[in-house]
Amino acid sequence: MSMTRLLCCLALLLALPLQPACAGLLQDRREARQLEQAGIRVLRDIAYGNDERQRLDVYLPANPGRGPAPVIFMVHGGAWVTGDKDNGSVALNKALRWVPQGVVLVSANYRMLPDTPPLAQADDVARALAHAQQLASGWQADPSRFVLMGHSAGAHLVALLDAAPEIATQQGARPWIGTVALDSAAFDVESIMQAPHMKLYDKAFGTDPATWQAASPTLRLEQPGTPLLAVCSTRRDDACPQARGFATKGRSLGKRVEVMGVDMSHRQINHELGQDNGYTRDVERFLRSLGVLRL
Known part of the structure; x- marks a missing residue:
């Protein structure tokens, strides 16, 4: 092997561990350029607590x-x-779609398993949420016009706050005007745990039934509260039945609950929201009904 070829091989081998990092950096730059344009x-990384995971990002119009x-207050899944x-599927398309329409987008991290149940x-x-509401006026935003949105595990968490708003009140949060739950299959945790289920649950x-009940939006729901849109994948066995169970309980209390079944994967429901498609426009109809987007 020639010296030149040997050096080339060594350079490639040395570069291999750097490839994911380089790809991530290039993706970050592309996203930054899209946002700027x-x-x-x-x-980025506004602290609402002492843990490094207790951070949020805010997407603002350059000219309010x-x-x-x-x-729109977004909570990631996982x-x-x-x-x-700041995963692209969490915030980017939503920011590109809605911030130019006069909406502020907040994307929040939170502590996770195994240390934080x-x-x-x-x-x-x-x-x-409470911290974002406190800072909202400084962003020329309205602390009384927040919509909670979450995907997957994040959808479970915002649905839990919707069903049991005392959780939010105890942390200093003010009321919000609506909630969008993107493909949660965990509205009734108790029923999941009492049947065959994935190990992640x-x-x-x-194993404590009291925890199952406390973590179940359907079981915690006791008052009408604010409107909720539950988007669910019709390709999954559990997401839409769970959403419909929540809707049945909510409507019995006089709550406005809409269930939107879509022929999309779990990932697509998050990633494609904000793209120019019928699904995005259907979600926007709900947002407009709350007065969030212009008619």
Whole structure:
């Protein structure tokens, strides 16, 4: 082998561990360029607690419109054990779609398993919400016009706050105007744990029936509260039945609950929201009904 070829091989071998990091850096730069071109300013890693996971990002219009803006408060998924607020599928498409329409987007991290169980994660989300509401006026946003949105485990957490708003009140949060739960299959944790289920639920909810009940939005729901949209994948066996069970309980209490079944994967429900498609426009109809987007 020639010296030149040997050096080339060594260079490739040395570069291999760097490839994921380089790819991530290039992706970050692409996303930053897209946001800049759309006139979106990002405030990153605002602390709402002492843990490094207790951070939130804020996506702001570079030129705010007249009057305080509504806020969409996004909570990532990841089976209560992984995920991050600045993953492209969590915030980017939603920011590119809605911030230019005069909406402020907040994307929050929270502590996760194994150290922080879902009920404590809900406390983190509530604490992040309270902090965002406190800072909202400085962003020219309206602290009384927040919509909670979450995907997967994040959808479970925002649905839990919707069903049991006292969790949020105890962390200093003010009322919000609506909730969008993107493909949660955990509205009734107790029924999941009493039937054959994936191991991830054991890691999240353990063996104590009291915990199952406390972590179940359907079982915690006792008052009408604010409107909720539950988007669910018709490709999954459990997501839409769980959402319909919550809707039945909510409607019996006079709550406005909409269930939107979509022929999309669990990932697509998050990633494609904010793209120019019929699914996004259907979610936007719900947001418009709350006065969040312009008619």
